[in-house]
Amino acid sequence: MKDILDKAKQWLTATFDTETQTEIQELISNSPDALADRFYKDMEFGTGGMRGVMGAGTNRINKYTLGRATQGLSNYLIENVKKEQLSVVIAFDCRHNSQKFAKVVADVLSANNIKVFLFEDLRPTPELSFAVRHLGCDAGIVLTASHNPPEYNGYKVYWADGGQIVPPHDGGIIAKVNDLDFSEINFDAKEDLIEVIGKEVDDAFIDGSVKNGCLSENVNRDDLKIVFTSLHGTSIVSVPDALAKAGYSNVHIVEEQRTPNGDFPTVKSPNPEEPEALKMATDLANKLGADIVIGTDPDCDRLGVAVRDLDGNMKLMNGNQTMVVMTEFLLKKWKEEGKINGNQFVGSTIVSTELVNKAAASYGVATKVGLTGFKWIAKMIRDYESMDFIGGGEESFGYMIGDFVRDKDAVTATLLACEVAAFAKQNGSSFYEELLNVYMRNNFYKEHLISITKKGMDGAAEIKQMLSDMRNNPLTEIDGEKIESLCDYQASTKKNLITGKVTNIDLPKSNVLIYQTESGTRIAARPSGTEPKIKFYFSVNTSLEDIKKAVEVEAELDAKIQRIIKEMKLS
Known part of the structure; x- marks a missing residue:
């Protein structure tokens, strides 16, 4: 306990602001157990970034742990990317303090003479991945804790290819972060290096999403009745616009969950993997007789899909089922267009269903299997640049079509899921029956x-x-x-x-x-x-x-x- 107390007392020095010092002093005086939880370890800057509970302390997300991570990233960029003007794009989600934290991160980068493109308001994580390459940046950062509880926030780093950091950059950045003392963070912003961005990038992202997620010219999109919920998250600024631009006119939004809110007041957990999170959406679907329900997590990189089963009941697909149906659909389209020649692959992970591998093999397409996490699927695109990447997914409700976004992408995946459902409906089938057909052929x-x-x-x-x-x-x-x-x-x-x-x-x-x-x-x-x-x-x-x-x-x-x-x- 003495080590923890000594560590905590360092946060009472002039390096830290008055608000932080007051919070720590209160814990020292009245809450030894809470103090221990905040200081028994450092918030690790891991191989993708950080995620944790917000608050003062080394084991919390706050101005200083984020500042230290950003100072370490700045030092790594300056040392390893030899350019006259480095640049980083920053996005943030609907969580408490995300916008404030994004500005802190922007301040530190600019203080280190790095040009910053800062989104004007909340944006989906896949748009951040897209923006890195669209703007020609050297890195990207998004402030998000995905589907974690409201008290969480987090920080993910992307490299110049739009994918999350992988070796050797992840280890190099981690080493720079770990070498830093909190007193070495430069918070003195150079405002002239911070540029606020918005509509131009939004329009390019939506256009790319529609191009990649809508594969068929002769699909009756008006006939598909869709219920969509953003679960109080960022997807509300992108998904409805993408559906409209793609030609889906019969879209019904769960109004009670439309407004972004870091408390996620209508759900226990804003996690589209859980049927309870999509209950309001499936209830609305039953009321309206909708064909498909789409729900996204707070940062809009994962989606839950519910469709009608053979008895007409709404059934939530798990992530493996959704990725199998969407991969099968992509493979079929590529085959119909004569584009499969043995030089294509799909991406998956070691804990995802092996059914994807079997389905791909039946089309003469290889499956590259990586560790859990989409950064490894993004890395596959770089590692196999001479091959065509068709699409890839993982069991945790994430999917990516093509490579214009280098992370799981619920905007484009929403369009593809609706494409599958609309195409099946006009041909006397359904999304669920398409899954059963894959089972018939492969187990x-x-x-x-x-x-x-x-x-x-x-x-x-x-x-x-x-x-x-x-x-x-x-x-x-x-x-x-x-x-x-x-x-x-x-x-x-x-x-x-x-x-x-x-x-x-x-x-x-x-x-x-x-x-x-x-x-x-x-x-x-x-x-x-x-x-x-x-x-x-x-x-x-x-x-x-x-x-x-x-x-x-x-x-x-x-x-x-x-x-x-x-x-x-x-x-």
Whole structure:
């Protein structure tokens, strides 16, 4: 506790403003436990940036932790990008303090003689990714905490290609940040280097979204009835305009959730992965007889899609299902246009469904599989520049079409989801039936995710121990199936647990474990990179011989997943 107190007292010095000093003094005097949580570690500038609870302290998002990160980024840019005038574009979302934090970041960059393009108001994260290349910037920053609770905020860094930072730049920036003392931050803004931007970039982004998300000329877009909710987030400034420009006239917005609000007052969590978050939208869809519901997270990089099942009920697709249908649609269009020649690929991640890989292979298209996170899919585009990137996604409700945005993009993905639904409807099918057709051809894959929250110092230790146990005392059987292999991405090894053969995994190291049985059942475990959680991913599959048996087969797969969860003592 003495170390924590000494660390906290440094925040009572002249380096920090009066408001911060007062907040820390109050904690020292009256709240030792809260003080410990704020100072037991530093807010890490990780491989993509930072995300955490707002407040004073080294383990919080505030002016100083953001300033230190930005000073480190400035130092790295100045040292490694040899240009007469460096430039960075900054965007922010609807969260509390996001606009204020964006100005702090702009001040630090300009103080270091870096030109800043600062969005006039909240904008979607994918527009920030687009703007980096559109404006010819050397980096980009967005202030957002995605779907985290209202008390969170965060900071993500993008490189000149519009993708989030990856090696070697991430490690180089982290080293610069870690070398800094808070007293070394230059907050003295040079206002003449800060340029406010807005409509010109917006128009270019919407035009690009429509071009990439609308692939068919002969689609009756007027006939598709859409319900859209922004869940109080930034997508309200982009998605309705993009739908209108694309020709979708039958769009109904959930008015109670239209206004951006960092408290997210109508939902427990602004996370489109959760059916409860989209309940107001699906209720409206049922009232109106809508075909499709689209909901986006606060920074508009992920989308939830609900569509009518075979019985006419609204059904929320999971991220794997949505990415499978959209990838299949893209592949079919590329094939129809004669553009598949063996030089194309789609992108996925190690915890996403393998059904995407099978579907792509049926069209003669490769699937590049990377670690969790869209920065790795963006990196694939650079690594395979001689190949055509069709699209890519991950299980956590993110998708990217083409490469005009180099991150998951709910604006363009919304247009593509509606394109699939509209095209299917006018041809006597539906979004859901298109998914079942993929299952018929490749097997019915069912995935499920469990997130277990473990907060604070003790929680972090528990998560570490759980993964250690799974790594050092591996499962040998699950639900009566022999475990065939264990992939340990921290050790970069794949071990056949039946033969004992070990092969290397050619991916960056990551604290992820994946078990796979002889029958294709997969169990993955990893700590969340943005929340105090450990995540378990389950994937099971079996054949689907008749679409009419889809409900029955899905129930069997769900029951299998629940047996596995119980067997692993996770329920």
